Amino acid sequence: MTYPQTAANPAKWLLLAAALAVPNLAFAHSEAEELQEITAFFAGAQLVEPPKIVDCTLSAGTKTRCFSVTVKAEPAGYTPGPWCPTNIADGAEKAGIWLDGGKVFAADGAFMEKLADFYEDKEWSIFDPETGKINVTDSLEACLAAARPDVDPKYNNFCVQCLPEYIADDVTQTYVIPIDPQPLIIGRDNRMAGSGIAANGVRLDAPAPVDAILGAHTIAPFDKCGGHVNPHEGYHYHAVTDCLETPAGAQPQQIGIAMDGYAILTNLLADGAAPEGLDRCNGHEGEGLAYHYHAGEVGSNAILGCLSAEYGCHSDDPTAVCDASVPPKRP
Numbered sequence: 001m002t003y004p005q006t007a008a009n010p011a012k013w014l015l016l017a018a019a020l021a022v023p024n025l026a027f028a029h030s031e032a033e034e035l036q037e038i039t040a041f042f043a044g045a046q047l048v049e050p051p052k053i054v055d056c057t058l059s060a061g062t063k064t065r066c067f068s069v070t071v072k073a074e075p076a077g078y079t080p081g082p083w084c085p086t087n088i089a090d091g092a093e094k095a096g097i098w099l100d101g102g103k104v105f106a107a108d109g110a111f112m113e114k115l116a117d118f119y120e121d122k123e124w125s126i127f128d129p130e131t132g133k134i135n136v137t138d139s140l141e142a143c144l145a146a147a148r149p150d151v152d153p154k155y156n157n158f159c160v161q162c163l164p165e166y167i168a169d170d171v172t173q174t175y176v177i178p179i180d181p182q183p184l185i186i187g188r189d190n191r192m193a194g195s196g197i198a199a200n201g202v203r204l205d206a207p208a209p210v211d212a213i214l215g216a217h218t219i220a221p222f223d224k225c226g227g228h229v230n231p232h233e234g235y236h237y238h239a240v241t242d243c244l245e246t247p248a249g250a251q252p253q254q255i256g257i258a259m260d261g262y263a264i265l266t267n268l269l270a271d272g273a274a275p276e277g278l279d280r281c282n283g284h285e286g287e288g289l290a291y292h293y294h295a296g297e298v299g300s301n302a303i304l305g306c307l308s309a310e311y312g313c314h315s316d317d318p319t320a321v322c323d324a325s326v327p328p329k330r331p
């Protein structure tokens with residue numbers, strides 16, 4: 001904004017500046033409060049840059065104010081893993097979990113041994129019948145080749161795991177999320193499955209592409225916290241488990257923030273009851289709170305069904321200006 005340069009009438013200029021300063025100050029005060037709350041919410045995250053307030057353009061073109069936070073994609077509170085057992089004799093303590101049909105299974109040696117029966121498909125042969133040794137990806141190259149959408153045939157019948165040490169040290173994740181959610185006009189497609197960020201800085205991801213994974217006779221377990229590693233995006237969740245905590249000062253049961261700015265609460269309420277009247281995005285106005293989501297059940301492979309409002313940006317470039325209305329460039 002440029003103030004009128006009426007040097008001939010400085011008194012008038014001062015009056016105008018004073019009038020403008022009042023709403024501006026009020027605005028700044030409320031943003032400072034928002035920033036304080038957001039900073040407190042992410043106190044347990046591995047912050048690369050502390051949260052700040054920025055201009056942003058949301059998915060349906062609304063220009064508004066967002067918070068931006070840059071994190072390392074790994075939890076501070078625990079060591080991720082394990083994922084793949086190495087032998088069919090390995091118990092659940094040496095393995096992660098698998099999610100199928102709404103249920104949670106220990107991805108232990110016994111589960112790997114009976115995959116052909118479990119999926120009624122004789123082409124599963126993920127272990128050596130002589131020794132019981134399970135085929136497990138054991139390098140960055142192997143994990144990249146096995147985890148890509150068109151799985152390298154060399155890695156058919158493998159248990160796929162990418163280890164946290166494969167993530168380059170300079171990989172960061174930046175989230176730009178609206179402070180005030182901008183609800184979508186009904187019927188407008190938001191083009192994105194629901195996702196967000198947990199208070200510990202880890203991505204709450206869209207459903208894992210289980211059909212594509214199983215189609216190549218590969219299995220990519222999650223650890224007991226519902227997470228696994230992708231070398232590009234780091235450690236991320238496909239389920240909300242009791243590993244996730246509510247930070248002090250947050251809404252009761254809040255474990256994260258969706259990409260559209262609404263709060264994500266645990267699957268069940270504090271008293272163990274299921275929330276009522278959820279919409280197709282797992283959201284509702286309930287428990288005396290404004291609109292919010294509840295994470296799906298652990299076994300559902302869907303933390304959120306969809307997003308109800310315009311979303312912001314998730315990127316590996318901390319300097320990028322968020323314009324979510326531009327479709328992502330495909331390589």
Ligand SMILES: [Zn+2]
Nearest residue numbers: 208228236238
């Ligand atoms: Zn994943």
Ligand SMILES: [Zn+2]
Nearest residue numbers: 275286287294
């Ligand atoms: Zn609720």
